[in-house]
Amino acid sequence: MKAFKDKQPNQIDWNGKSETVIPFITTEPLPVVPVEINGKRINAVIDTGGPMFTIDQKLAKELGIKTASKNENEFAGGNTVETGFGQADSLTIGDVNIKNVPVMLGPFDGFEEGLKDYDVHGIIGTGVLKEFVPTMDYLSGQLILRPRNEVGRENLNKMLADDKILEEMPFTLAAIHFMYGKGSANQKSGLNYFIDSGLGDEKGAGIILPKETIDSLKIPMPELNKAPEGQGGMGGSDYKEGHFDISSYGLGNLQLKNGIGYYFTGGVLDYDEEVGFVSDGLISHHYFNKYKWSIDFDSRKMTFSK
Known part of the structure; x- marks a missing residue:
């Protein structure tokens, strides 16, 4: 509010278009797309675990994005990092221009390795x-954005009419960005999964479980080793990690067989006052990268297709 004063945030100009397609620069280890912020072209990852557009705090200073307020946030490994909040004048993604954009500012040193x-x-x-x-089309390597209105939903339905629908399922949006869906692991159903597409893993793990869920599924606790330097995003790499085999996991009825799971110490998968319930696990990149994944934030429905 300090940064915006009387400005209306997220003023979107479609430039006469009803859809824009942005090819991924890469799909692995995470989908990366080009954007422009305050007129400067940069590369950005797509991360449903992030609250808003987040920019490297070093670059923000260069672009004249001022810190209006600060907060401490918990990231991978349970590490607390001070982040800033402010306003960017413009953000361009594909053919779409957005003015007065809320941004978070943080350290990007932890992204350097991956x-x-x-x-x-x-x-x-x-x-x-x-x-x-939006649709994150991992199979074709592109991000598709449509207006959040009836036209956008009609365009989505036209695409889905030509696709093979694999699963449609509801999700909950808690606080400003915590997406949760129901799923299963090793045939245990009714689990609450945090939907966080921004956690990649070099061994291909698409699910992260806390110790309580690992124990309830009778999965042996894996051997833990220190996380490699340069891993862990804004939280850094000051934690231990391990991998385990899991016979099946997924959202709704869309289950992956014979997968790899991931555990790390100091995790944030527990009761969170912001969402008001327990997180049984986290579904991430190596689950989503096998599908076209579309999200309707009005009906709170996700569709997975091919």
């Missing part, structure tokens, strides 16, 4: 995606 080849300085979080009717 994404060092792609010069990533931004994160497209759920706060951006929910301004649209």
Whole structure:
């Protein structure tokens, strides 16, 4: 509010278009797309675990994005990092121009190892995606954005009419960006999964489980080793990690067989006052990268197709 005063946030100009398609620069280890922020072209990852558009705090200073307020946030490994909040004058994604954009500012040193080849300085979080009717098409390597209105939903339905629908399921949007859906693991159903597409893993793990869920599924606790330097995003790599085999997991009835799971110490998968319930696990990139994943934030429905 300090940054915006009387300005209306997220003023979207479609430039006469009803849809825009942005090819991924890469799909692995995470989907990366080009954007422009305050007129500067940068690369950004798509991350539904992020609250809004997040920019490297070093670059923000260069672009004249001022910190209006600060907060402490918990990231991977349970590490607390001070982040800033402010306003960017403009953000361009494909053919769409957005003015007066809320942004979070944070350290990007933890992205250097996994994404060092792609010069990533931004994160497209759920706060951006929910301004649209988006599809993350991992199979074709592209992000599709449509207006969040009847036209956008009609365009989505036209695409889905030509697709093979694999699963449609509801989700909950808690606080400003916590997407949760129901799923299963090793035939145990009714689990609450945090839907966080921004956590990649070099061994291909698409699910993260806390110790309580691992124990309830009777999965042996994996051997833990220190996380490699340069891993862990804004939270850094000061934690231990391990991998385990899991016979099946997924959202709704869309289950992956014979997968790999991931555990790390100091995790944030527990009761969270912001969402008001327990997180049984987290579904991430190596689950989503097998599908076209569309989200309707009005009906709170996700559709997975091919």
